[in-house]
Every structure is written in C-alpha cells, then in structure tokens.
Amino acid sequence: MDSLQKAISDISPLSAESMKMFCSAWKNWQVPKNYFLLKENTVSDYIYFIRKGIVRIYYFKNEKEVTEWIALDEQFFLSITSFFQRKPSHLIIQTIEPSDVYGIYHNTLMALADQYHDVERLLRKMVTLSLIFSQERMDRIQFESAQHRYEKLLQTTPEIIRRVPLTYIASFLGITLETLSRIRSHK
Amino acid sequence: MDSLQKAISDISPLSAESMKMFCSAWKNWQVPKNYFLLKENTVSDYIYFIRKGIVRIYYFKNEKEVTEWIALDEQFFLSITSFFQRKPSHLIIQTIEPSDVYGIYHNTLMALADQYHDVERLLRKMVTLSLIFSQERMDRIQFESAQHRYEKLLQTTPEIIRRVPLTYIASFLGITLETLSRIRSHK
DNA sequence: CTTACTATTTGACAAAAGTCAACTCAAAAT
DNA sequence: ATTTTGAGTTGACTTTTGTCAAATAGTAAG
Numbered sequence: 232m233d234s235l236q237k238a239i240s241d242i243s244p245l246s247a248e249s250m251k252m253f254c255s256a257w258k259n260w261q262v263p264k265n266y267f268l269l270k271e272n273t274v275s276d277y278i279y280f281i282r283k284g285i286v287r288i289y290y291f292k293n294e295k296e297v298t299e300w301i302a303l304d305e306q307f308f309l310s311i312t313s314f315f316q317r318k319p320s321h322l323i324i325q326t327i328e329p330s331d332v333y334g335i336y337h338n339t340l341m342a343l344a345d346q347y348h349d350v351e352r353l354l355r356k357m358v359t360l361s362l363i364f365s366q367e368r369m370d371r372i373q374f375e376s377a378q379h380r381y382e383k384l385l386q387t388t389p390e391i392i393r394r395v396p397l398t399y400i401a402s403f404l405g406i407t408l409e410t411l412s413r414i415r416s417h418k
Numbered sequence: 419m420d421s422l423q424k425a426i427s428d429i430s431p432l433s434a435e436s437m438k439m440f441c442s443a444w445k446n447w448q449v450p451k452n453y454f455l456l457k458e459n460t461v462s463d464y465i466y467f468i469r470k471g472i473v474r475i476y477y478f479k480n481e482k483e484v485t486e487w488i489a490l491d492e493q494f495f496l497s498i499t500s501f502f503q504r505k506p507s508h509l510i511i512q513t514i515e516p517s518d519v520y521g522i523y524h525n526t527l528m529a530l531a532d533q534y535h536d537v538e539r540l541l542r543k544m545v546t547l548s549l550i551f552s553q554e555r556m557d558r559i560q561f562e563s564a565q566h567r568y569e570k571l572l573q574t575t576p577e578i579i580r581r582v583p584l585t586y587i588a589s590f591l592g593i594t595l596e597t598l599s600r601i602r603s604h605k
Numbered sequence: 606c607t608t609a610c611t612a613t614t615t616g617a618c619a620a621a622a623g624t625c626a627a628c629t630c631a632a633a634a635t
Numbered sequence: 636a637t638t639t640t641g642a643g644t645t646g647a648c649t650t651t652t653g654t655c656a657a658a659t660a661g662t663a664a665g
Contacts, residue, residue, distance in 0.1 A: 292561050299553075311553060315546050344542075348535045355531075355542035359502050362549045366486075366498060369556040373592045374479050377622070397643065405560045410622055412644055564652070584613065597652055599614055 235280050235333055238305050242360065243353040253343055253350055257333045262326055268334075269324035275313035277334035281306055284330020285391075287399055290321045298403040301327075301391055307357060327395055377406045378414050422467050422520055425492050429547065430540040440530055440537055444520045449513055455521075456511035462500035464521035468493055471517020472578075474586055477508045485589040488514075488578055494544060514582055564593045565601050 236254055239245065245253060257280070262268070268286065269275050279286075285303040288310070289296050299322065302308040313320035314337060326332075344351040371380055381404060385392055392400060401411040423441055426432065432440060444467070449455070455473060456462050466473075468489050475487040475495060486509065489495040500507035501524060513519075531538040558567055568591060572579055579587060588598040 292557075297557075297561060299557075311546070311549055316550070344539070348538060351535060351538045351542060352531070355538060355545060358542060358545045358549055359498070362498055362545055362552060363503070365549060365552040365556065369552065369559065370479075370484075370486075372556065372560050374484060407623060408643075409624080409645085413622095416644075583611095594653060595613075596615085596654080600652095603614075 234282055234305055238280065238307070239353065243349070243356045245349050245353060246347075249343075249347040249349050252347065253353075256339045256343060257335050260332050260334070261329070262332055263329050264326055266326045266330075267323065268326065268332065269310055269313075269320055269322065271321065271323050272319045273313075274317055275310040275320050275322075275324075276337045278307060278309040278314060278337075278340065279324075280333040281308065282331040282333065284332065285327040285394055286324055286330060286332075287327055287395070287403075288322055288324050289399075289402070290323060296402055298399050301395060301399065301403055303388075303390060303394070311361065327399070372405050377404065377410055378417075380404050380406075381411065381414050421469055421492055425467065425494070426540065430536070430543045432536050432540060433534075436530075436534040436536050439534070440540075443526045443530060444522050447519050447521070448516070449519055450516050451513055453513045453517075454510065455513065455519065456497060456500075456507055456509065458508065458510050459506045460500075461504055462497040462507050462509075462511075463524045465494060465496040465501060465524075465527060466511075467520040468495065469518040469520065471519065472514040472581055473511055473517060473519075474514055474582070474590075475509055475511050476586075476589070477510060483589055485586050488582060488586065488590055490575075490577060490581070498548065514586070559592045564591065564597055565604075567591050567593075568598065568601050 235257060236250065239250070239253070262284075268277075268279060271291075279302075281302050282305060285301065286308065287298050288300040288302070288308060289298045291297070300308060308324070310320045310322040310324065312318060313322065317337075340350075340354070344354050371383065375383070384400070384404065391403075395403075397411055397415075398408050401408045404411065406414075422444060423437065426437070426440070449471075455464075455466060458478075466489075469492060472488065472490040473495065474485050475489070475497070476483050476485045478484070487495060495511070497507045497509040497511065499505060500509065504524075527537075527541070531541050558570065562570070571587070571591065578590075582590075584598055584602075585595050588595045591598065593601075
C-alpha cells in the first residue's frame with residue numbers, strides 16, 4: 232500500500248482521515264500476462280494503479296489495434312470516457328506482463344469524493360495531470376516525425392522499449408511496425 | 419451573466435450560495451478583434467468563457483503557428499499547463515472577432531474551490547470534459563485523413579469554417595493551408 | 606477606381622509513411 | 636531434433652501530405 236500512498240501524496244496531500252479511508256478503498260489483484268482488466272463494450276468501473284508490471288490500453292479502429300497508452304511503474308490509468316461518463320468502453324485494457332494492480336471502484340471513489348473535499352481535489356489534480364499528458368502527446372504526434380517520437384520515447388522511458396513488443400510500441404507511437412523497424416535499423 | 423450561469427449548471431450543479439459567489443467572481447471584458455488575452459511567456463491567470471465572438475489558442479513550433487484550439491459560442495477555454503502549473507505559457511490566446519469574454523482569476527477560483535466543495539467538483543468535471551475532448555481530438559488527428567477531419571469539422575461546427583480564416587482552420591486540423599484548399603476544391 | 610495587401614488557389618515536385626509480400630530468426634511445441 | 640508459430644526485418648511500390656513558387660481573388664485604404 233506504500234507505493235500507492237506515495238503516488239497519491241505526490242499528486243495532492245490528504246488529511247490523515249481521508250488518506251486512511253481512501254487507501255483502504257483500493258483492492259489489490261495479482262494478474263497474469265495477457266489478462267483483461269477491461270473488455271470492449273463494458274462499462275469501466277475502476278481507476279487502476281499499477282505497482283509492478285505493464286498494461287496497455289488500446290482499441291480497434293478499422294479492424295486495427297491502436298495503442299492509446301502504455302502504463303508501467305507506479306502509474307495510474309483508466310478508461311476516462313467510460314469511467315467518468317459511465318458508457319461502455321471502446322477501450323481494452325490488457326496486461327503485457329504479470330502485474331500487481333490496485334483498483335478503486337467507481338461508486339466508492341465518488342462517495343469518497345463527495346464526502347471528503349480533499350479527495351475531490353486529489354481527483355481534480357489527477358485528471359488535470361492526465362490532461363497535460365494528453366496535450367503533450369497530441370503535440371508530439373501531430374508535429375514531430377516518427378523518428379523523433381521514437382527517440383524521445385527511448386530517452387524518457389527506455390523501459391517501455393525493453394519490455395514491450397515492437398508492434399505495440401509502433402501503434403503507441405502512431406506508426407506501423409514496418410516504419411518503426413526501419414527507424415530502428417537506421418543506426 | 420445568464421449564459422455563463424447556464425454553462426456552469428450544465429456541467430455540475432452548485433448550491434445557491436456557491437453559485438452566487440462563483441458567478442460574481444467572474445470579470446467581463448469587451449475586447450476588439452486580434453486582441454491578446456494571453457501573450458507568450460506569460461503565466462496565465464484566467465479561465466475564460468466566451469459569450470460571443472471567437473478566439474484561437476495557438477503556439478509557435480519551428481517558427482510556424484500551430485492552432486491548438488478554436489473556441490466560440492459559450493465555451494470555456496484556458497491554457498491548461500500555464501494556468502494549473504503556474505508556468506509561463508507557450509500558448510497564445512488571441513481573438514479572431516470582437517468578443518464578449520468572461521474570466522475568473524486563478525487565485526480567486528482556487529480559493530473558491532477550497533472553500534466550496536461543489537466548486538471543486540465543478541472544476542474537476544470541467545477538466546474531465548476537456549480531457550475527453552482532448553482524447554477524441556488526438557484520435558482524429560492520428561487516425562483519420564485530412565479530408566475526413568475537415569468533413570467532420572464542417573458537420574459539427576460549420577460556424578468555425580464560416581467565421582475563421584482558412585489558415586487557422588488548416589493548422590487547427592493539423593494540415594497545411596494548401597492541403598486544406600485542395601480538399602475544399604474537390605467538390 | 607486604383608493600389609496595396611492579404612487570403613486563397615493551383616501546379617510541379619519531394620518527403621514521409623503506409624501497404625503488401627516475402628524472408629529471417631528465435632523461441633515454443635511436438 | 637524437427638516443426639510450427641510469432642515477432643521482426645527488408646524490398647518494391649503507392650498514397651498522402653508537405654514544400655516552394657507562382658497565379659488569382661478579395662478586401663480595405665487612399
């Protein structure tokens with residue numbers, strides 16, 4: 232529970248009581264490789280935190296898989312649209328490695344956010360951080376070459392390249408597997 | 419003040435007291451065309467609401483203007499990074515038409531969010547909505563053809579195409595002016 | 606009504622990335 | 636040990652969009 236608690240505190244401090252209530256609301260699962268945390272057309276009930284392992288979040292667009300996000304190392308992740316709007320998800324969340332995952336149930340979280348002002352604030356800050364990531368990512372995808380995007384990923388999260396199959400990395404970078412392969416062989 | 423209040427209520431209801439305090443915290447400006455609401459390298463102090471008029475939010479990338487967002491018709495807008503992280507903005511916000519604009523000051527908003535739980539919740543919901551837009555936009559830019567993106571914009575917000583110069587629309591769609599011109603002439 | 610300026614269009618060519626198919630290599634299964 | 640399978644690479648070719656330059660249309664100012 233320790234690393235989750237730290238991740239929370241890093242985003243926004245909570246009072247002792249809120250922290251106690253909030254932390255104890257998370258469930259923990261040990262899930263194998265290729266396990267589905269969220270299946271297509273299901274309403275997503277959890278915000279997750281990955282303590283160890285890797286998951287990818289993807290969807291199908293014209294029969295092809297598009298990787299929207301890859302989470303590892305003490306990161307939070309969720310299907311934003313489905314979780315907050317309570318709609319069936321077009322996103323799929325699947326582990327890439329055996330993983331140690333925490334999750335907080337939608338209704339539980341919302342009840343806590345209603346009850347504790349500081350939990351609501353924490354939630355707001357979490358969403359704000361996601362938004363900042365999302366904008367940065369969009370900027371990169373729109374205006375930087377595939378090569379540059381790959382190099383950036385290599386620089387910021389080399390872990391991903393070591394632990395995730397290239398097919399997924401390619402689609403995370405918004406390019407085809409072949410293009411990625413060519414970029415990699417250029418030196 | 420009416421249309422602002424409606425826009426707020428549509429996102430999240432506020433108690434009578436919160437609503438009164440919150441609404442009265444907004445300032446109003448009538449600004450001419452081409453007016454800068456936010457200049458480069460300035461910390462952004464406001465969340466804005468545009469009651470009438472149009473603004474565009476853009477930045478420079480390799481000496482070229484990139485339009486990140488175009489807001490019109492009762493929309494909220496802001497420089498997310500700068501406003502929330504209190505960092506000088508690489509974004510520029512400029513009106514495209516004479517506009518009727520409301521703004522709430524950073525410290526005022528944060529004080530209200532601290533004081534009133536429901537204002538914090540409203541803020542969280544606003545950020546969540548932005549995040550959903552941002553993700554949808556990224557998906558479109560990454561996986562739909564320029565033509566498709568243009569048609570979608572034409573369908574959803576034809577207002578923008580009527581009232582905004584094509585240069586800005588092109589860069590909002592993530593394409594060059596020439597490409598946009600060709601798409602338009604194809605029928 | 607002209608001039609000057611800006612916005613938009615068009616053409617010729619180049620670059621980036623995608624598509625499809627064949628091939629290599631290594632790991633897993635028999 | 637051999638076969639099967641899946642991941643990744645490579646080649647040839649196509650498509651989409653960008654770039655640069657020139658032409659045209661549109662608008663505002665004198």
